[in-house]
Amino acid sequence: MTEDSDGANAREGGAGHYTVDGHKVAARPLEPGLYPVATPIGNLSDVSLRALEVLAAADLVACEDTRVTRVLLDRYGIRRPLVAYHDHNAARERPRLLAGLTLGKSIALVSDAGTPLISDPGYKLVEEALDAGHKVVPIPGPSALLAALVAAGLPTDCFLFGGFLPSRAGQRRQKLAVFGAVPATLIFYESPHRAADTLADMAAVLGADRPAVLARELTKRFEEVRRGTLAALADGAREVPPRGEVVLLVGPPGEHTSDADDLDALL
Ligand code: SAM
Numbered sequence: 001m002t003e004d005s006d007g008a009n010a011r012e013g014g015a016g017h018y019t020v021d022g023h024k025v026a027a028r029p030l031e032p033g034l035y036p037v038a039t040p041i042g043n044l045s046d047v048s049l050r051a052l053e054v055l056a057a058a059d060l061v062a063c064e065d066t067r068v069t070r071v072l073l074d075r076y077g078i079r080r081p082l083v084a085y086h087d088h089n090a091a092r093e094r095p096r097l098l099a100g101l102t103l104g105k106s107i108a109l110v111s112d113a114g115t116p117l118i119s120d121p122g123y124k125l126v127e128e129a130l131d132a133g134h135k136v137v138p139i140p141g142p143s144a145l146l147a148a149l150v151a152a153g154l155p156t157d158c159f160l161f162g163g164f165l166p167s168r169a170g171q172r173r174q175k176l177a178v179f180g181a182v183p184a185t186l187i188f189y190e191s192p193h194r195a196a197d198t199l200a201d202m203a204a205v206l207g208a209d210r211p212a213v214l215a216r217e218l219t220k221r222f223e224e225v226r227r228g229t230l231a232a233l234a235d236g237a238r239e240v241p242p243r244g245e246v247v248l249l250v251g252p253p254g255e256h257t258s259d260a261d262d263l264d265a266l267l
Contacts, residue, residue: 018056019077020049027056030106031137034097034129036122037108038115038141042220042245044075046142052076054139058108062097064121068112085109086121094125101134108139115143119163119189145187148215148247151225152185155252159185165198172198176205186250192216192242199234202250206230211251217244 016027035054040046055061056078062085063069069082085093100107111120126136145161160182165172179186190198195214202212208231215225222244226233230250 016057017077018052020052024077025052025056027053030054030057030059031135032101032104032106033135033137034101034126035106035108035137035139036116036126037110037139038143039069039072039110039113041114041142041144041147041218044072046219047072047076048139048141051139051141052078054106054108055080055110057106059105060097060100061108061110062093062125063110064112069110072110080108085125090121090124094128097125098128098132098134101129101132113142113144115141118143118145118161142219144189144218144245144247147218148213148225148249149185149187151215151218152213152249153227154185154211154213154249156185158183158252159187161187164189164191167194169197169201173201173205176202180206181253183252185252188248190246190248192244192246195242195246195248196234196237198248199230199237202248203230203234206250207253210253213249214242215247215249216242218247220244 017024018027019025035058037051037054039051055073058080061069061073061080061082063082064084064086066082066084073080083093085097097107109116109122109125111122114120116122117126129136149156149159160179162175162179165175165188188198199212199214202210209229211227212230212233213225213227214233214237217223224242226236228236
């Protein structure tokens with residue numbers, strides 16, 4: 001296990017505590033198991049007390065990028081051993097983490113931001129931990145898709161999260177055509193430099209008049225929620241390209257949307 005360089009120090013100093021507003025709190029010991037822990041999507045105050053408890057008490061914190069997670073842990077005075085677990089080393093590290101669970105360790109799993117497993121690493125680890133009979137305990141918290149949904153002003157009773165759409169236009173349009181008739185608010189993650197193209201594809205495939213939202217930099221200094229039709233948002237994103245992290249949402253189909261024949265033609 002490629003333990004973080006100061007892992008040994010972390011075990012000795014301050015382990016088992018977290019600090020909030022200068023108050024040092026002792027974390028209760030954790031039962032063995034895997035703890036997927038949601039962390040902030042920008043504003044470091046958006047972390048739950050339970051998340052801090054688990055991060056402060058875990059034997060090991062598995063994270064995408066140790067530098068990113070260290071910023072959060074430092075903010076709350078938490079010193080635990082960190083190990084990198086990301087797409088490029090997952091196949092190698094997963095057996096080691098599973099072996100740790102078998103030895104009775106408690107392992108917190110975090111990603112760079114938001115909820116692990118949601119367009120982030122962790123699914124295979126959770127699956128294999130469960131298959132091996134280990135306990136998996138979710139520690140819920142922020143996720144960009146829900147933050148965007150509640151700020152969007154679009155229906156929330158039924159929604160479909162589509163993750164990241166394909167970066168190639170043809171595949172993206174095909175996927176959009178599949179989602180297009182679903183009677184739900186659609187939610188996608190997108191990189192800022194592709195947002196204008198994706199919105200234009202959405203307008204072409206889902207209908208130019210369909211209500212939509214571009215939410216960016218949520219919980220951060222330049223938080224912005226742009227509302228409009230798909231056509232208007234596509235034009236806007238072309239004129240003023242969004243910067244930072246972006247979520248795109250599309251309202252459910254109404255009478256202006258493509259009927260089944262149109263969708264067949266598009267597919
Ligand atoms: N696991 C994370 C979650 O629960 O939201 C998502 C990780 S995914 C790799 C990163 C994408 O989430 C970004 O490209 C963006 O689409 C979205 N995202 C993350 N933070 C965001 C924020 N503060 N504002 C808007 N979108 C955000």
